[in-house]
Amino acid sequence: MKRLLVATDFSTRSDRALRRAALLAREKAAELILVHVIDDDQPRSLVQSEQREAAAILHDLATTLRKNDGLACETHLALGDPFRAIGDAAETFDADLVVMGPHRRQILREVFVGTTVERTIRQSRRPVIMANAVPAKPYERILIATDFSECSAQAVQAIRKLGLLEGREVGILHAFDAPPRSLMLSASMTTSEIKHQIAEEEDRAGAELEQFLHNIRFAPARRLVAPIEHSAATTIRDGSLKWRADLIVLGTHGRSGVGRVLLGSVTEDVLRDSKIDVLTVPPLAGDAAPREP
Secondary structure (H helix, E strand, O other), X not given: OOEXXXXXXOOHHHHHHHHXXXXXXXXHOOEEEEEEEEOOOOOHHHHHHHHHXXXXXXXXXXXXXXXXXXXXXXEEEEEOOHHHHHHHHHHHOOOOEEEEOOOOOOOOOOOOOOOHHHHHHHHOOOOEEEOOOOXXXXXXXXXXXXXXXXXXXXXHHHHHHOOOOOOOEEEEEEEEOOOOHHHHHXXXXXXXXXXXXXXXXXXXXXXXXXXXXXXXXXXXXXXXXXXXXXOHHHHHHHHHHHHOOOEEEEEOEOOOOOOOEOOOOHHHHHHHHOOOEEEEEOOOHHHOOOOOO
């Protein structure tokens, strides 16, 4: 990992992203790029005023990171739609990783679709970390969620390339479909028969997981298979708690092969509700979904 881009709107949420990026940059001796985006769909005088203020804040942040953290740090001030400007900056600076703060959580409803972080992740050609937790130390336990798709295989390759596997405990989780207990009960199956049915499905899922790991030449410290009882996202979050993970890794495309970003399904649900950091990995550039117009 040579270069990290961190997007900041100078909020408390962005502070989490900044500190996480600083921890990663220090660990990997990487350069930091601080990016702030100003909406240019407003009066010119207001845009110019915001530019001056933002440039001063970025300068102060970069100076602090250089002096206190000993990091190489550049700043970039952009105009336009935040999600597009962040993506363009990641390409311009050839960032290995983008780090962003969590989305705003509303009291009555968790909103994720349409937020800057959602749109950035949806369109990004670079891995993106959504820094949900308050960063206090480097990552120690990483949980990779897999559905055996090509994109989830690429997610393993990506974090290996980023150097995130080194010196950490890594677990891999597959959430498998099993007949709902209510359905099996309605079919007059006994408790023993239900347990046997689930155990058979678990053995099948475990064998598939072993074959997947063999194919990608990856040997994690822990292999986890778990039945989906409520949703795949809930199973992943529960698995991260049991594993005591501080980072969840997900690919952004699933097994459907239809070329649609998985956001709106499992990945979106994990991102929306996770209390720990989430790293999303897009498919290789040739397989990427078309960017929003």
